[in-house]
Amino acid sequence: MCNCTLTPHVYWAQRHGEIYLRVELSDAQNLNIRVQENTLCFKGQGHGAKGENEYEFSLDFLKPVKVTHRSTQRQVNITVKKRERGWWDRLAAQERKPLFLAPDFDRWLDESDAEMELREKEEKLNKILFESRIPKDPYLGLKKGYLFMYNLVQFLGFSWIFVNMTVRLFILGQDSFYDTFHTIADVMYFCQILAVIEVVNPALRLVRTGVLPPLIQVFGRNFLLFIILGAQEDMQNKPVVFFIFYLWSTIEIFRYPFYMLACIDTEWKLLTWLRYSLWIPLYPLGVIAEAVAVIQSIPIFDETKVLSLPLPRALGTSLSFSYILQLYLAVMFLGLFINFRHLYKMRKRRFRAKKKKAN
Numbered sequence: 328m329c330n331c332t333l334t335p336h337v338y339w340a341q342r343h344g345e346i347y348l349r350v351e352l353s354d355a356q357n358l359n360i361r362v363q364e365n366t367l368c369f370k371g372q373g374h375g376a377k378g379e380n381e382y383e384f385s386l387d388f389l390k391p392v393k394v395t396h397r398s399t400q401r402q403v404n405i406t407v408k409k410r411e412r413g414w415w416d417r418l419a420a421q422e423r424k425p426l427f428l429a430p431d432f433d434r435w436l437d438e439s440d441a442e443m444e445l446r447e448k449e450e451k452l453n454k455i456l457f458e459s460r461i462p463k464d465p466y467l468g469l470k471k472g473y474l475f476m477y478n479l480v481q482f483l484g485f486s487w488i489f490v491n492m493t494v495r496l497f498i499l500g501q502d503s504f505y506d507t508f509h510t511i512a513d514v515m516y517f518c519q520i521l522a523v524i525e526v527v528n529p530a531l532r533l534v535r536t537g538v539l540p541p542l543i544q545v546f547g548r549n550f551l552l553f554i555i556l557g558a559q560e561d562m563q564n565k566p567v568v569f570f571i572f573y574l575w576s577t578i579e580i581f582r583y584p585f586y587m588l589a590c591i592d593t594e595w596k597l598l599t600w601l602r603y604s605l606w607i608p609l610y611p612l613g614v615i616a617e618a619v620a621v622i623q624s625i626p627i628f629d630e631t632k633v634l635s636l637p638l639p640r641a642l643g644t645s646l647s648f649s650y651i652l653q654l655y656l657a658v659m660f661l662g663l664f665i666n667f668r669h670l671y672k673m674r675k676r677r678f679r680a681k682k683k684k685a686n
């Protein structure tokens with residue numbers, strides 16, 4: 328036992344593997360801290376509750392401890408390792424708590440919180456270990472730079488379309504519905520040709536997603552843009568073009584900036600929410616608008632015979648493209664179903680991952 332004269336205030340907290348002691352003694356000098364079995368003896372000079380003096384205390388721990396670590400800042404901090412990991416019901420061997428001892432509420436955790444803290448530390452360590460085992464991709468910077476530029480160009484293109492259409496709608500009202508194609512088509516052609524890259528990217532493993540969903544989307548949009556609208560002038564001044572282009576560009580002005588931020592490992596929660604929620608009303612509306620355009624184009628293709636297939640004389644003169652369009656109408660809803668399910672899964676995965684992080 329130590330021969331104690333003045334005793335400092337000592338604050339404590341525990342974890343499963345260690346005990347933290349904070350001795351209220353500033354400008355401490357001549358420190359002598361010893362641990363034997365389950366007893367810690369402390370002696371030192373410094374400024375404590377009774378001014379500048381020599382202070383000492385001894386503490387019999389509930390169970391054996393080993394190795395200490397100490398640091399002296401404004402107070403003396405001591406870390407004591409428990410010889411066996413576990414949660415202690417109390418700190419001292421004697422049932423009555425020594426008078427100089429009090430909980431350190433700055434570091435205090437109850438058993439379950441301490442377990443959680445431990446698990447988080449282990450998870451972090453495992454993640455670091457796991458990541459250090461994966462060989463680093465030497466072209467990662469280049470890939471991200473390329474994706475960033477691609478998304479930026481698409482964002483600028485679709486923003487131009489969206490802003491242009493909105494301004495025209497405010498100025499011309501319903502009249503703007505009729506010449507959407509003539510004012511917007513060039514930029515839309517450019518963006519949609521470029522969008523073929525979105526099928527190539529997953530095929531080359533540049534992005535972590537499947538090839539089928541972007542293929543359905545790019546094929547679906549380009550079929551409508553280049554064949555149904557592009558090949559039939561009579562379709563180009565129909566109001567449905569306005570709705571199709573407006574729905575396409577509305578989702579894209581949120582989707583592309585979301586990807587741009589992902590390329591620089593940044594996330595803006597509102598943008599993520601918009602990217603993974605806006606499709607819920609927009610996608611079905613888009614497909615309905617596209618279906619209307621396909622239906623409106625059927626008699627026009629029948630009449631003009633554009634893209635009709637010439638047949639041997641015995642079978643008739645030609646096979647109208649409208650038959651392909653009728654088949655396409657059915658395929659469209661299958662495409663809608665596949666992509667709707669894909670986006671639903673992506674949304675669930677994204678928000679589940681976020682919830683886990685928040686917990």
Ligand SMILES: CCCCCCCCCCCCC/C=C/C(=O)SCCNC(=O)CCNC(=O)[C@H](O)C(C)(C)COP(=O)(O)OP(=O)(O)OC[C@H]1O[C@@H](n2cnc3c(N)ncnc32)[C@H](O)[C@@H]1OP(=O)(O)O
Pocket residue numbers: 474478534535536537540541542543544546547548574575578582586587589590605606607609610612613614658659660662663666669670673
């Ligand atoms: C075989 C051919 C069959 C043809 C059949 C044709 C039928 C056609 C019918 C359908 C017609 C539909 C036409 C379209 C209409 C409309 O668009 S209406 C308007 C509303 N539209 C929408 O809301 C859909 C918008 N589009 C999309 O959401 C996508 O294009 C998608 C293809 C449907 C799904 O995208 P996907 O990439 O698979 O999912 P994400 O969660 O966004 O991304 C997954 C991960 O990949 C990363 N990533 C993807 N792209 C990029 C990129 N360009 N840059 C950087 N990163 C990218 C993304 O960050 C994700 O990564 P993690 O975060 O690590 O998961």
